[in-house]
Amino acid sequence: MTYAPTREDLTERIRLNHDSLSYRNGELFIEKLAVEDIAAEVSTPFYCYSASTIRNAFTLLADKLKPVHASVCFAVKANSNISILKLLADLGCGMDIVSGGELERALAAGVAPSKIVFSGVGKTRREIRRALEVGIHQLNVESPAELDSIREVARDLGCRAPVVFRVNPDVDAHTHAKISTGKKGDKFGINIELIEELYAKAAACTELDVAGLAVHIGSQLLNLSPYRAAYRRLASLVDQLRSRDLPVRSLDLGGGLGINYNFGVGPDVGEYAAIVKETVGGLHCELTVEPGRWLVGPAGLLVTEVLNLKEAGGTVLVIVDAAMNDLMRPALYNAVHPVLPLQDPGHRSAHPYQIVGPVCESSDVFGTYDALPPLQSGVRIAFGCAGAYGASMASTYNSRDLIAEVLVEADRFRVIRRRQTIQDLLELESATPWQKCRSETNATTAL
Structure with a gap:
């Protein structure tokens, strides 16, 4: 069982340890924007990053290392x-x-x-x-x-x-x-x-x-x-x-x-x-x-929408439109990311949820969470701490789109990587004319 903190607990943790996320009147904000408003403009699933969180992390680390004159190089593989x-x-x-x-x-x-x-x-x-x-x-x-x-x-x-x-x-x-x-x-x-x-x-x-x-x-x-x-x-x-x-x-x-x-x-x-x-x-x-991770991990969210719920062996499954191809860490490392409802009414569901994706693999499971508000089709949630090894490890398995990435700065956002659609992928597979290897051509000539 993965603990999903109550809104009050999560709000306190965010207040103490995170400088860009907050709940305001039960609505999740990243910097000065409601994540729900971004989701209304950018179709789910998508990654969303806070510019200020990245800047603040770099500045803190660089300042701490000043006495030893150490330079910082970001591990690009993280994002x-x-x-x-x-x-x-x-x-x-x-x-x-x-x-x-x-x-x-x-x-x-x-x-x-x-x-x-x-x-x-x-x-x-x-x-x-x-x-x-x-x-x-x-x-x-x-x-x-x-x-x-x-x-x-x-x-x-x-x-x-x-x-x-x-x-x-x-x-x-x-x-x-x-x-x-x-x-x-x-x-x-x-x-x-x-x-x-x-x-x-x-x-x-x-x-x-x-x-x-x-x-x-x-x-x-x-x-x-x-x-x-x-x-x-x-x-x-x-x-x-x-x-x-x-x-x-x-x-x-x-x-x-x-x-x-x-x-x-x-x-x-x-x-x-x-x-x-x-x-x-x-x-x-x-x-x-x-x-790598330390600079960008806490800055990112993976925003996803609930498709539907089903019961399986006494467990309530929440099927979302994000999947293991979008965020590999749970399937690859048994990693667990916190879940943040975009709209949190405050009261909790009476039962835990297992959140899963639509990919045709039993490993496409994000985790089992208690203390979440009631979820239903159309509700949006976000996986936190997703700024590192999320988009950079994503794939198109099951011929799914590579999802969009969004950067937030204060009260504005922009798409910094558009969704790569199936049409984009199909264009990469346009067949070229048949060719023969040079060695085969030479052998044929010799005959």
């Missing part, structure tokens, strides 16, 4: 909408990317290439070439083989590739197994015992500008102690490298700061900044952190 990227870039935020597509999104949003960090375990040579051609800040190296690819591409281009080595520190982040990235056996990073020799060999290569080290131990971290353990291992490695006269001028500390998915208090970013200062603040390195 890759170019309007969101531009909003953050205008505040001075850099970008942490994991694909060539995310590089193009960052550039389209006006991000300076010198503020882009390229992470990710499997960069293609084409992606590496493009990154070096535009002049990004650094490539985070994930393996000796990837280092060879970067070196060869840099040689072809006649440039020096700025690289840092992503260390796997073998630290358990105590998070979901599917988003843990810093334990031995995870696919990410290079075993910490192998770094010293690889670093030394790379530093001797004229095609490589070896700047330092990187680490990222996982996502949705609520307990900050794993950061301390990982950063201490990183600091020890810096001392080890410098003892061999190998320069280390840059440390990429990764991201992973979690959020409370029921509008409660999350990790203390002041405490996080103190851990950074305590562990690596005295190393005189350029420091970078790469939050």
Whole structure:
């Protein structure tokens, strides 16, 4: 059973921990707009983001990190909408990317290439070439083989590739197994015992500008102690490298700061900044952190409409027009998002509801909630804390539309990604003329 707080409880939580959501006379507002009014203009389901919440989150984190002069790069995979990227870039935020597509999104949003960090375990040579051609800040190296690819591409281009080595520190982040990235056996990073020799060999290569080290131990971290353990291992490695006269001028500390998915208090970013200062603040390195979810997660809603109700084995099912293809996290991670009625009369239903989507999968379930007001066909609700890993992970499974995204600022809103309809998708599948492979053509000629 997932607890859905009463309106009074939710109102208090929002008041204490959220700066853009509120209930006014029983109606849900985001900034100065009633969500119901937006839903009257934009067909459900759709994503809705608060600009002020994102700005305030970035400003808070940047201020806390000022004493250690750490820069912030947003993890683009959390929300890759170019309007969101531009909003953050205008505040001075850099970008942490994991694909060539995310590089193009960052550039389209006006991000300076010198503020882009390229992470990710499997960069293609084409992606590496493009990154070096535009002049990004650094490539985070994930393996000796990837280092060879970067070196060869840099040689072809006649440039020096700025690289840092992503260390796997073998630290358990105590998070979901599917988003843990810093334990031995995870696919990410290079075993910490192998770094010293690889670093030394790379530093001797004229095609490589070896700047330092990187680490990222996982996502949705609520307990900050794993950061301390990982950063201490990183600091020890810096001392080890410098003892061999190998320069280390840059440390990429990764991201992973979690959020409370029921509008409660999350990790203390002041405490996080103190851990950074305590562990690596005295190393005189350029420091970078790469939050994603923490910056945008609480800013987003997924707004949906109840289609109908049905009873199944004693459970009341609420079927909504949003589905697992729109918000994958419940199906993928057993995650639970809070439910906020757009119109809350104050009184509660006598029974819990299981909220499900229309996709033809038994995993298309958002959760079972008590303490919700009575629901019926046509009523609209919103899933909260949906600004991260929602739209960016969405698909067109069951040939469903990719839904719209909306940005709210004070008393105005705009659509920042239109709904991608089935007509749009069908156009991508227009058949081209039949072709023969060159090898087949040559074989036919030889006969």
